[in-house]
Amino acid sequence: MKKILLKILRKISLQIVLIVIFVALNVYFLTFPSKILGKIIDLLNNITQNKSIIYNYIFILIVTTLISLILRVTWKFLVACTTRILEKDLKDELFNHFLKIKLTSIQNIKNGEIMSYFVKDISEIRGLMYKLLSAGTRILFVFIIATYTMKNINTNLTISALCPIIITTYIIIILKKYLENSFKKSQKYFTNLSEYVQESTDAIRTTKAYSGETNQLKKFIKKNKILKMSNISVDLYSTLISTAVNICFGFCYGITIIYGSNLVLDNFITIGDFVAFIGYIDLFYGPVSWLPSIISKFKRAQISYYRLENVFNLEEENLELDIDENTEKIIGGxxxxxxxxxxxxxxxxxxxxxxxxxxxxxxxxxxxxxxxxxxxxxxxxxxxxxxxxxxxxxxxxxxxxxxxxxxxxxxxxxxxDNFLFSTTIKDNITLFKDEFSDSEIIESTEKSIFSSEINNMKNGIYTIIGERGIDLSGGQKQRVVISRAFLNRxxxxxxxxxxxxxxxxxxxxxxxxxxxxxxxxxxxxxxxxxxxxxxxxxxxxxxxxxxxxxxxxxxxxxxxxxxxxxxxxxxxxxxxxx
Ligand SMILES: Nc1ncnc2c1ncn2[C@@H]1O[C@H](COP(=O)(O)OP(=O)(O)O)[C@@H](O)[C@H]1O
Ligand SMILES: [Mg+2]
Known part of the structure; x- marks a missing residue:
């Protein structure tokens, strides 16, 4: 699994580098509105003299906002495409692996399970990649670029203003654990309750026959109450996390306003710097509130990764599916x-x-x-x-x-077992190989005594079998399969x-x-x-x-x-x- 992921990551490395560059530029341009606003405020004290400079700044503001918008659309689209490539390649690799796994190993995997590897686990991995490339890179660059820009205004103010964010990040990580635990519990109780409802409906005759309704209801109310309590604790922790984020920013603004205004009064920074600084803090709001979802995505993707790793570790048969040339004819009894x-x-x-x-x-x-x-x-x-x-x-x-x-x-x-794919008769006979001509295929159906029935079908050998095509009788299915014997050499x-x-x-x-x-x-x-x-x-x-x-x-x-x-x-x- 590690090897496969690395192979795919190598393939999409250029896109990843581009995304990182675009996100970095995007964050850099996002600092411009606050920066320019600060400059304009500082220029307002002499508005007649600075008019043309202010207009220039407004022009720069419009241009950088536009650039920022274009960058955002570009990297968002790139992230979507790149993660889709990852998803597609993982599915290809997984299917290729399934075809090669030894029968003895694949027999133990249930059908539903195979589907969940394809649908759920791979999309969890994609989901994490999406979050890392979009939110993860933004968090990183906001912390680097915005902090650097703020530090240029005043280092002490930056440290004091960002302190609550660091403390809150720590609190969120702790609360997240509790939230996850209560979420797991709530899921368990929900399954428990659903099973109970299912069982009770199945056994409704017995319940009625033995007048067990009151008891059944009592048990249900008890289970439902437990579910309610665990759901409430999920809500509680979610609220606590979002409250923590809001309180955190309250502190950030509070510290900035109190400490910052003093710095203005003491002429350490200008009013424009002060306004710009408050704007920079806004940039942190998104990234901090995304942290919980990134952590939970990470956990879920980790579980899916281990599940997929187990499947990829199943031993493959030693066969090369692609060698069509140089097939050695095997002769003898x-x-x-x-x-x-x-x-x-x-x-x-x-x-x-x-x-x-x-x-x-x-x-x-x-x-x-x-x-x-x-x-x-x-x-x-x-x-x-x-x-x-x-x-x-x-x-x-x-x-x-x-x-x-x-x-x-x-x-x-x-x-x-004459299993047929829901595709044309032709593909079912050739098994998707394109080395046979139509006339060869028709000849094979003549030999398998199937051609007269095929001739009666509107699309001949191109008739689609199965779900949205025609249904074949047992004997007809057998003759589709038998036709393969006449076609192969x-x-x-x-x-x-x-x-x-x-x-x-x-x-x-x-x-x-x-x-x-x-x-x-x-x-x-x-x-x-x-x-x-x-x-x-x-x-x-x-x-x-x-x-x-x-x-x-x-x-x-x-x-x-x-x-x-x-x-x-x-x-x-x-x-x-x-
Ligand atoms: N994949 C399998 N795993 C375990 N037992 C199997 C498997 N396939 C077949 N068997 C058992 O092997 C025996 C022989 O089956 P099979 O070779 O299909 O018989 P036949 O083709 O003569 O009807 C049967 O008892 C069957 O239950
Ligand atoms: Mg048999």
Missing amino acids: ISVKNLSFNYPGNIDRVLDNISIEIKEGETLGIIGTIGSGKTTLMNLILRLYPIPNGKIFIGNKDLNEIELSNLRKNISYITQ SNIIIFDDTFSALDNKTEKSLLKNIKELVKEKTCIIISNRISDVKDADKIVVFDNGKIIEEGTHESLLKNNGLYSKFYLEQASMKEELL
Whole structure:
């Protein structure tokens, strides 16, 4: 997180420097009205002689006020843009990180939590940056420039006039702690009360049945009273802080008027200096009253920073998402040797001593009971979870020796969960890659027996799916996903339970096209239907994480095991349907 923030800060460093310069200039020009007013007052004692000088000062006043206004608009806009860049870059970095986090780590993060990192935490960081660049820099320069200008009039007067501000700053920091504590308490009591209301409405029948209304009401009144008290203490501390600021400035003005007028009487300073001095004190009013909000922004951003840091610390997979060139073609069959597996943090064995040999260009059919570990095995072939060395090989290469993104690029994995993005059919097939022409995409939909339905849609492959587009049926969704297999040129294709929502006729035509597609490729077809796997070169039967049968369709039928049981069940179902 620190590295990422530094990287972004380096990127926006020029803007930050510009903002600091503009704010400094702005504060410098803000001292002009008081300065000029003082000068004019001093010139008034001889108005006829000094008329033209006074007019000059008025002209300077107008020009500097205009410059000050322009500077203010410029730095405000720059602060907004710069913090938006920070926000955008942080979101980019976070999303990029999410895509790379190991599945084992990301599984533990809830969906709502992910959104709050993007929406709340990043905007807290931006909020602090905004406050620091706008209010923080102004506080700094008001203290430097205004103090310096005041000191030029009279050092002792400056020290005495600013003393209350320093004391008040200290008081505010102390009061702020109490305010924060009571704010936290009030939030806790509010949640407590809301939960109680929720619970009571859920349990209203029981309450009525047992005549518990009076008790419920008593409890509510008690909780509500506690909430009221904590809210009052929040209001009290807020009022105390704003009162402290006002009293502080009362003292500042009081000291300046008493001490300053004496200095005027003793001819140490002029009346003009005295008036200008009071004007400079005004410049401190804003910065001092901003202090509480800067402190609380800082606290909130600190919490968000640590939350984000925890996410950024989650380990990433070792993959380079951008290397499109130099993709090495992976060739050869797949062999799995005595592979056992349980999901990290889970003691149940999902795969138990699995060994499979698929020669290059062959098709393997996998059939088995639900939850027997078929998808898990595919997840391991794609290295979505870590596996030990010497367990899975492609060609003669250990899977762990193949560069991760290259491995995944070389395998077309058609998944069983046909999640689609709410965008066009085209983007869902290509997964946003632009290396395919429209005619190639249309051809892939022809092969997946989807083209006639797409042709009936007004915008063809540009039809939008999902929220504001059309809704597809389960079978149509599966065919969008299957089209990807026909588009990709990978040598290894895996279909994981992707035909379940298709009708018999579509499935038959599709299987014919798939057979053609995988003629020279290594292919795995996982299905619960005998008809999908029966033509495979080899079929394995999974049950409870183990391979319990292996062979061809014919040899397995002769075995009279689970496979032939499936076959008989499915054949009788078909007869029933006919
Ligand atoms: N991410 C996971 N974490 C823990 N257990 C899982 C995970 N995914 C699947 N499982 C468990 O692993 C077993 C095998 O699941 P899976 O490989 O999806 O079966 P199949 O594809 O054969 O239906 C099931 O008991 C399932 O509950
Ligand atoms: Mg599965």
